[in-house]
Amino acid sequence: MEGCWSRRGCDDEMQGRCPHNVPGEPCPADCHYAACHRPTHVVCEDFGVLLNPNRDYDAAVKQVCRFCEHFLVNGPDIDPETRTRDKFSGRNRFLL
Known part of the structure; x- marks a missing residue:
């Protein structure tokens, strides 16, 4: 299954701390899609x-x-x- 970061074009650093990749973590404030x-x-x-x-x-x-x-x-x-x-x-x- 393709992660949302693949569709959205997130870089490796953002993928590493994205809550869709790390369950239980909040959406990072600097993620464009968390605005x-x-x-x-x-x-x-x-x-x-x-x-x-x-x-x-x-x-x-x-x-x-x-x-x-x-x-x-x-x-x-x-x-x-x-x-x-x-x-x-x-x-x-x-x-x-």
Whole structure:
């Protein structure tokens, strides 16, 4: 079966981290096909909202959602009873 990256012309680097190639990973923010064109999509500039440690960033299917004001304000919070160390941490999500 042909992967979507073959039809879309993605380079080897993008193929290596594409969620269609790596299950469970969010769509990379720099993927052309992950762009959000919804009217609710606004890039958040408020660090208090961006760094909310209670937000469930794993609920975002795309990396683009993780800095979208709509998701950051309206998205789900982490359930304190199921929170584990393995879960994505909002505290260090900007470290490369």
